[in-house]
Structures are given as structure tokens and as C-alpha cells.
């Protein structure tokens with residue numbers, strides 16, 4: 001398996017999951033501006049969507065979209081319990097979190113990384129982000145991880161997007177449960193390994 005990544009981008013989420021699972025894999029960095037891979041390949045020929053993460057399977061198939069990739073990976077090693085069993089209500093709760101993080105949190109960061117984004121869009125996105133993070137903080141009160149006491153792939157994704165708050169000067173100190181959560185996830189050896197591999201530790 002090869003995971004196409006950009007250090008620190010949303011591809012960190014499946015990278016963390018791969019480390020948690022301990023499965024063999026490799027990564028290749030993509031230059032997202034030029035749409036070329038580190039080995040000089042045309043990334044658009046690999047993934048016409050032109051974005052990371054993208055997971056190239058040993059079968060030659062390509063899987064895209066972070067929430068699908070992390071669930072695929074978790075299902076490769078169900079004994080690691082990074083996702084509840086398919087069909088269980090807990091699995092749909094996981095998908096609910098993955099969707100929320102993707103559409104309500106991740107994408108609210110987008111204008112801050114877009115040099116062409118007008119200030120008005122950034123202001124709206126920041127207000128949305130603050131509302132959504134307040135909700136997440138409330139949900140994390142009294143629990144270690146999003147689904148309860150066990151780390152799941154949703155935590156890999158939330159941790160990844162929370163990391164971006166420093167780039168937009170959003171102080172997570174406003175939500176103590178989020179700060180505690182961030183430290184808790186960062187302390188996991190697999191998370192440290194992925195961060196180190198991406199030059200972020």
C-alpha cells in the first residue's frame with residue numbers, strides 16, 4: 001500500500017491510522033501546487049481529483065476520500081478496534097463523526113489556506129469553526145475519545161484538523177476539553193511516529 005501525502009495536511013489522518021495498525025505501507029509526498037509526486041510522476045494521472053489523501057492498494061486500485069480510506073484501513077485489522085463493527089450503531093456514530101469533521105470542521109479551515117479567499121469568507125468560516133469546536137468540546141467532556149474510552153479513526157481525523165488551529169491563530173485554550181484531548185492523542189506512540197515521519201514532531 002502506498003499513501004500519497006502532504007506533510008501536515010489531512011493525509012496525516014490515514015498516516016496515523018497506518019501507524020496505529022502496524023501494517024506495512026509506504027508514503028509518497030505530493031507537490032500539490034505542481035501536481036507531481038516526489039518520484040516525478042504526474043499526480044493527476046494517479047488521482048484525477050488532484051488532492052491527498054489517496055491510497056494506492058496492492059491490487060492497483062486507488063481509494064480516495066479520507067473518511068473512506070481510514071475505514072478501509074481499520075477494517076483490514078478489526079482486532080485493533082479502530083472502528084466499531086460494520087452494521088453496528090457505533091459504526092454509524094463513527095461515520096457521523098467522520099462526516100462532521102470533514103464537512104463542518106475540515107472544510108471550515110479551507111479559506112485560511114486559500115490565498116485568494118476574501119476576508120468575508122474567512123470571517124464566516126471562523127465563526128462556523130468556533131461554533132463547531134464548541135460542540136466538539138462539549139461532547140468530549142468526561143470522555144477520552146470521540147466514541148468513548150477507545151481511540152478510533154475519527155480521533156485520527158479530528159486530531160489532524162485541530163493541529164491546523166495554530167496556523168490560523170485560533171487558540172484552543174478557549175475549549176479546555178479540546179486542549180486536553182489534543183495532548184492525549186499526541187501522546188500516542190503511533191501519532192508521534194506519523195508526526196515524526198512527516199517532519200512535524
Ligand SMILES: N[C@@H](CCC(=O)N[C@@H](CS)C(=O)NCC(=O)O)C(=O)O
Pocket residue numbers: 009010011032050051052053064065066067102
Ligand atoms: N474530500 C477530500 C478533501 C481532501 C483535501 O481537502 N485535501 C487537501 C489537503 S488537506 C488537498 O490536497 N488540497 C489540494 C487541492 O485540492 O488541490 C477528503 O476528505 O479526502
